[in-house]
Amino acid sequence: MAPVSDGQPTSAIRVLLVEDDAPTRWRLHDALAAPATFAVTTAATLAEARAALGETGPQVLLTDLQLPDGHGVELIRETRQRFPQTEIMVISILGDEESVISAIMVGATGYILKDAFPTDIAATVRDLVAGHSPISASIARFIVRRTQAQPGRSPQPALNTTRLTPREIDILWGIAKGFSYADIAAHLGLSRQTVPGHIKSIYRKLEVNTRGEAVFEALQQGLIKL
Structure with a gap:
């Protein structure tokens, strides 16, 4: 399966959406593609996402962590190194502290769980581009617990x-x-x-x-x- 672009104008905010579950991927794609402000490219695997990054990279990367051919943390790390200006948000069912901290430490700017999708994902992505760091409340608690649990x-x-x-x-x-x-x-x-x-x-x-x-x-x- 090759990465799919929706053909929006190049002036739109370029979003790369990486999600292996087809219903979730297209639900998110449709929610983001509706406003003319977004140009959405989708990928279902780590390999497809790497191919879709291209030479300039997306303005926004939305990625799952558990992908069929690897872990989303690898993609986040590579994207952050190649394209420092790209905003990166994790959308995942993985809420364990190791995944959360790993994603944030390698460059994720936001982290929301799939069971806590905001009603308007387009508005959330616009907030991300505007400088906000959307993080699910449960993820914020993970971060606080992690910092409180440091030995000594x-x-x-x-x-x-x-x-x-x-x-x-x-x-x-x-x-x-x-x-x-x-x-x-x-x-x-x-x-x-x-x-x-x-x-x-x-x-x-x-x-x-x-x-x-x-x-x-x-x-x-x-x-x-x-």
Whole structure:
């Protein structure tokens, strides 16, 4: 089976949807293809997804984790390395902590479970592109439990803000809450154009590359509390 594109205009947001279950794949495809703002390409296997990435990559990757010929974490890692600007969201039935943390650590920006699909998946993808990090409530609890369960760490670590400025802490908290860059700027009274610069500084100091990694690392180090 070759990757399938719906033929939407090139000006639309390019989405690569990777899902091996045909009914789920086409349900998501139809929900995303209805608005003219999306151009959706579908793939059912890891091999098809790799072929569909092309030379420029999609603007958004939506992927399952359990694929017939491999694990979605491999695809997430490869996509993040090749196309750093691609937004990546996992849509999976796998809710175990290992899968969740692995996907986030290699570059997933959002993670929702198939049994917790939002009623408007198109709106969720638009939020992702706008800078939000959609994460199912149960997945957020996984992340919190994981950070609280680190050996030798207190369940409620004291805040350690020495590595970041107060402004960076405020922005990091906004990222953790899923606010868009515009929301963060408005809340803090900043120019929208200055927020990406602060976020680059946060990434550099925490030695991370994505919002998901930044939030995980900040929680793990006790930089912020949710």
